[in-house]
Each structure stands twice: as C-alpha cells, then as structure tokens.
Amino acid sequence: MGSYIPNTGSEQREMLREAGYADFRELYADVPESMLIGALDIPSGLSEFEVRSRMEALAAKNVRFTRIFRGAGAYDHFIPAIVGSVTSKEEFVTAYTPYQAEISQGILQNIFEYQTMICELTGLDVANASVYDGASAMAEAAAMCADRKRGVCLISACVDPQSRSTVASYCFGSGMELVEVPEKDGRTDMDALAALLSDKTACVCLKQPNRYGIIEDVDRAAQLAHAAGAKLVESVYAMSLPLLRTPAECGADICVGEGQPFGMPLSFGGPYLGFMACRAELMRRLPGRIVGETHDAAGERAFVLTLQAREQHIRREKAGSNICSNEALCALTAAVYLSAMGPEGLKNAACQCVSKAHYLADRLCAAGLKLQYGAEFFNEFVTVSDVPADRLLARLAEKGILGGLPLGEHEILWCCTEKNSRADIDEVADTVKEAVK
C-alpha cells in the first residue's frame, strides 16, 4: 500500500506509549464498538508506479481533440508557458487561505493585483478574490441585488443554460422568484423585458455575448432596468472584455464571468474561475474574500483580507453568502495570463477570435449551411442546415476535429479562438461541404 505517513511502525508504537495508549483502538475509545467498520470494501493501496499507470490509462480512454471548434462555456485558448511555470510554484499551490498576512503577502498581493486587473477589464470599482465559476458568480450576483422589497430576478433566455440552471438552484434556496425574459431572433427581447420589469424586480441578468454568440444591447437593458429601479447583472465572455464596451460603460451594476479563457485548460469543466466586480456602492454586499492595502507598524506596504464583517465566519447566518474557499490559484492563473498577454496581446487574441469566427461562418455558409440569426456575433454563432447536425459532426470527428455543439437536430453552435488556423477552418468547411452534398 502507498502511504504518506513518515513515522515507522516502531515510532508509532513509541508515540502511542508516550501519549498513554496501548494501541490505535484506544484512541478511538469514544467511538461505539458497534459502529467500527472492519475494513473498507475498496481495493488495496498501490505503488506510485501502479497509480501512474492507472491514471495514464484513464486519460488515454479520452479522445483529446487538438482542433476544437466548440465553446459554449469552455474555450480552447492559447496558454503561455509562463502561466504553468508560475502556478505550479508550491508556495502558491499548497498554501491555505491567507489568514496570516505576515507570511502570506505573496498570495495577498497577487489577489490585490488580480482584483485591479478585473476592475480594469470591466471598468467597475471593486472586484473580489473570485468565486467558484461563472455560473455560480451570476447566482451570487443575483443574490446581492435582492432585498425585502425586491425579490424577483429576471434572467434572459439567452443566458447560457449552465448559468440559468445554477441561478435557478440558488433561487430555490433563497426563495428569490426567477422569471425568464424571452428571446427574439437570438437576442434578449427588450420589449418583453420592459414589460416584465416592476417595482419587485431586483435585477436583470444578461450574458454578453449571449449563449448564441450574439452581441446584446446591454446599454438598453441597463437603461430599462435602472428606470424600474432594478440592477443590471452582466455576465461576460472574458475574451470579449478587451474589445467590447465595458460593463461599466454599458451601465452594468455587477459584472460576472467565467475566467477560464484566461489561462485555464478545458479540463473537462474545472477548476475554472468565477470573477466578480461591482460598483462602489455595492461593495459591502459583494461576497467572498476581498484583499485590501494597508501598512504595518513600520509603515511598510501590506495587504490583508478585509471587509470581513460581510463574511460567514463573522456574521454566520446573517452573511450575504456562505463562500469560504474560492478559486485563488485560478485567480493567480488569470493574473499571470493577463500579465503575459498584456493589453495589446489580449486585444490581438480577441480580434483573432472574432476574425476567425467570421471567416469560419463565411466558409460554412459557402459550404451550404445557413446562419440561424442575423444579428452580429462575436466568436460563436449558430448554423442551421437540412443535414442532421450529428452527421456533420461525425465527419469532423473522423478527421480529429471537435466541431460545434449541437443545439438541436439541425442547429450547431460553432466557436473559434485564436488557436484555430486558417488551414483548419478550411478543412472544417471542406468537410462540411462534402457532407452536405
């Protein structure tokens, strides 16, 4: 069996004796005899060599696509080598939440830098140290907006299904009423939104670009929400931030998003990163860890976890959220990624995503598919065709290409990132053309 216990059997026996126990059983004297289990019904432990083989065999059972045209909440962006180099440093990997500021300045300073970057990207005033992922970030944001008078959350049907399902679960818990705003031609129906807003509305939740990749009129949604006294929660695709009007410019009160595009591999869905920023007036309602700058007695710059009066370990059942562990190492990943990309590099990557998606859309249309919606899209778009989606995708899979996500029998949601080369896009289009014939 494998073990990470340093003490040998004889050392353990000596320690038992010195502590005043005859054997291990005596340590568990408080446990009723009837409750003790004889042995677990699981396999015996293995050597590292065997474990490695076992895990490699499991990984080998997956098909790893190197050419991916699928997004829908998880995006295959380029990850600079420096990211893994930094994020594998053991001081970052193995530390706990930085409760002891004196020996955690490295982690605290990084969170402070990360918060600054999120504020820069979103244009908003305050960011937290992260939450679990983009979907739970939206749920937390909706909860921030609720109060005694306003208990309704309006969520656009164009928000991704993962986020909608998560917000629904959180609302089931809190009792917040969740109402869906219908879509119209692939975008949030603003007239329907205007009609649904009332003095009970706490917030309107939108996704930018939305689940179909289409760019929403967030300004309009924010105006409508604010006119009714409600907040606007905007969930953004991280890679759209360097290009599109910022959430702050659009009038969003809270911006959340899935930070995975900022340096995190696909990893079958996690760990990812929920980022969260808001206007200054909502600062004390923001959940999770927040790092602030202060100084020590000698006047030295210092960083600490702050505004803790919001949090569960102080307020218990009166806390706005129960969040404790968040995604600190993923926030570090994002910070290193953003530093490596820089403002120009990030914008360039985003531009390439957009340009390649539009090139793919043109080629697919030429190959016989049609765009489902007419509105402008970012780097994802939906096609429709008489040919079943499964057949098209199977042809692509034969060539080692992961095509778009089937949304229905004939609809496919495609995605491009900066990693998709022109040659690969052409191959996708050619393959589709063959299949459509």
Add this chain to the structure above:
Amino acid sequence: MKLIFEKSVPGRSLSLLPACDVPAYTLSAPVRGSAPRLPEMSETDISRHYTQLAGRAHGVNDGFYPLGSCTMKYNPKINEAAAALPGFTGIHPLQPEETAQGSLQVLGDTARLLCEITGMDAMSLQPAAGAHGEFTGLLLIKAYHRDRGDTKRTKIIVPDSAHGTNPASAAMAGFTIVNVPSGPDGCVDLDRLRAAVGEDTAGLMLTNPNTVGLFDRNILEITKIVHEAGGLCYYDGANLNAVMGIVRPGDMGFDVMHLNLHKTFSTPHGGGGPGSGPVGCKAFLRDFLPSPTVKEENGRFSFAYPAKSIGSVRAFYGNFLVVVRALAYILTLGREGIPAAAGNAVLNANYMMKKLSPYYDMAYDRTCMHEFVMTLERTKKEYGVTAMDIAKSLLDHGIHPPTMYFPLIVHEALMIEPTETESRETLDEAVSVFVGIMEEAKRNAEKLHMSPLTTPIGRPDEVAAARSPVLKYAF
C-alpha cells in the same frame, strides 16, 4: 515590494501568437473607450515578479502547518502529475460522452469509492468547495421535505460550535437557524437538542468529530432524536480525516453530507481554492442530487439526470482536476492506507497534546481526534499574552500558526491539527517552540506583543484597511 503595475514599462511584451491568417473582421458593435491598463512586461519581469511573490508566501512545504480544521497534509506529487496529463486537461466538458470515457470513469470511480468510505449510496462531485457542498446538501433536504408536501419544516439546527459556513449555508438555502448550545464537554447537549426539535425541524448540521476535535459519543442518539422528529441529519465532512476508514457517517445515522477533497483527500488548497466538496446521500435522496451524475452500464459511462434534481450548483461536473488528484490519492492509500492515515492523524494530535499539556491549558481533558484546542485565557490573564501573540510569535519560528479564536465557544482558542504526514521530529520541534514561547510569555511578554519580527511585514493595520478600503491599485 512593488506591485506588478509599478514594474510595467510601456511597449514591453511577449511574442505569443502568430499574425492573424484570416481577413481581419471589424465589429460594428460599440467598442470600449480605453484599453485596460494591464501590465506590459517581458517574460523575465513576470517570472521574477512571481518568484518574488512566492518567496513571500508560506506553503505546506515551507514548514509545519498545524492549522486546525483545515487538514494541511502533504500534497503528493503523483496527484499533480496525474492532474497534468493532457488526456485530462485537454478534454472539453461538452465533448460527446463516448470521447470522454476516461473522464467519466474518473468521476464514476471516485463517486463509488467515496460512497464506500462514507457509507453513502450516491455522490455528486459537482460542488466546488465545502461550503458549496453544504449549500447543495441543504437544498437536497429542502427538496426532500417539499417533495413530500411537508412544507412546515423550515428550521435547521446548528450547534454553537459549528463552523460559520453551516449557519450561512442554511440561511442561503432559505432555512431559519436554531442554534443549540454545546454541553461542557463540547458535545451536543441531548436535552437541549430534544427541546429544539419539532415539527418544524428540517434537519441538523453536525461535524463529528466536532469542531473542538472530539468524537461525540452520543452520535447515534443524536441522529435518532432528529429522525424521530422527522428531520434529516447533515454531516459536515470537514473533520473526516480523523475517522475515514474507521467509522462512517452513513453508519452514524447521517442522511446527507459533504466531503472536502482539499482537506481529507490531500488535494492542495491553492491559497484558498480550488477545492472540491462532493455531496453524498442515502438512496432515498438520490433523485434530488445535482444534475448531472454519472452512471455505468456494462463498462460504459454516461451522464444521468436525477428525476427530481435540485438543478446545477455550478457549470458542468465539478472541479474535475481536483477529483483526479483525489482519485490518485485513494488508489494510493487503498483499503489499509485510509484508516492508517486517520489513525496516525489522531495519534499525532494526541502525542502533541500530551507533550504540550504541562505547559498549555487544554480546553478539554480527554482523548482528542485529529485536532485539539488549547485555551490561552489564563496566560492572557496572568501575563497579558493572548492567543494572537502566541500565534504571531510562531511565525518567527517558521511554523504556521494554529487556527485562532475558533471555535467560538472556547476563549483565546488555538486549534492544532498536525495531520498524519508530519514526522515525530517535526512534532517534537514544534512542541519545543511552543514551550519556548510560553517561557518567553512569562519572562518577556512585551517581546511577544512585538512579534513577528522576522517576516516580510510586521502585524498589518487591519482596522485601517477596513475603515478606508483600498481594494485596487490607483494608477
């Protein structure tokens, strides 16, 4: 130390991407007014900046880390190697199931192993952390009562010794919280529990071993009282490291629980996440689990969508790479290694408690589980030295302080959890440091008030930080 923004030099960059090889497309949608002020750096600058930051952090490998209730055990490297396999990192969560059989099997196998270890019948790996698991488990309880039309069960009973996340999670799930005081031994007061339960009881949340590190001997009676009142019992798995492979929550009478893979199953804490907080339940709650779960039929794995699912609590299936690490750990330890880890965690704690007893007051004078609580109340009264002073003084000796001022029911508390991965020498050295500090407290309290003296910064002004918050760099 300078912030990364203060090291930025306009025009510096890395060469990461080739030029765009398709025609440039210009969006007609409105664009942002100004570029984000991200750092402009060379790779050397970045690399050195983060190495400098790492030098100002303290991980498990930097020294003894007896942070109570956090189970800061060693993070095995084979786990990291497994989680870094491209066959895991490169898999899209929405790939066709037949192309993700390895990932699905990781989820399926881990769930099955965790069910056996906990005595539960079904497990969801979706929750991303312990508190997230608590919330999920409470939604299961809510959905269960509601499904039976039993809508009057609106209260969750929480002992006053509970971790703050327990009442906070219950409140998020829409419950009213009934706090029950602990008895003098730190355990549940049965009479008070009996008085607290009733027709409005949705459930009880409990940690066992509890937050003072003691195994509640009355556990079967406790869960019986709650069940007889029609409530369900929720097990907070924060302290499972003490008893895994020895006794199972499912056998103690618990119906639903969460685990912390980042505590008990050796996955790293990452400076505050990503963790993983799987939720297990008995068969009668299975249909309420978050969607999707994983099922196996004839060696083929696929997603399943529980009939009365509470929905999702996050996107996709959980912190998958954390689950990969935990699976590697369970495979390594196996049937014999898991109880051995628990036994040695308990041994290390009792050994250290015994060695410290002549010098420090223990909050409870009985066999502890994986952790024990000391009270510095007398030291504070006699020498003016607080738990905080002791903690800060430990920093000067390269030891991460124990958990301070928790649980709330013990005054001037220091909670020590050595874990099983520490050697006897480490424990002995730590004991002599603790003893030395207590001698210093008697001789020269002032010196302890000044501590730490050797860390990158001295005690920070937290009041100033909260009074006028500076939460981002002022460019």
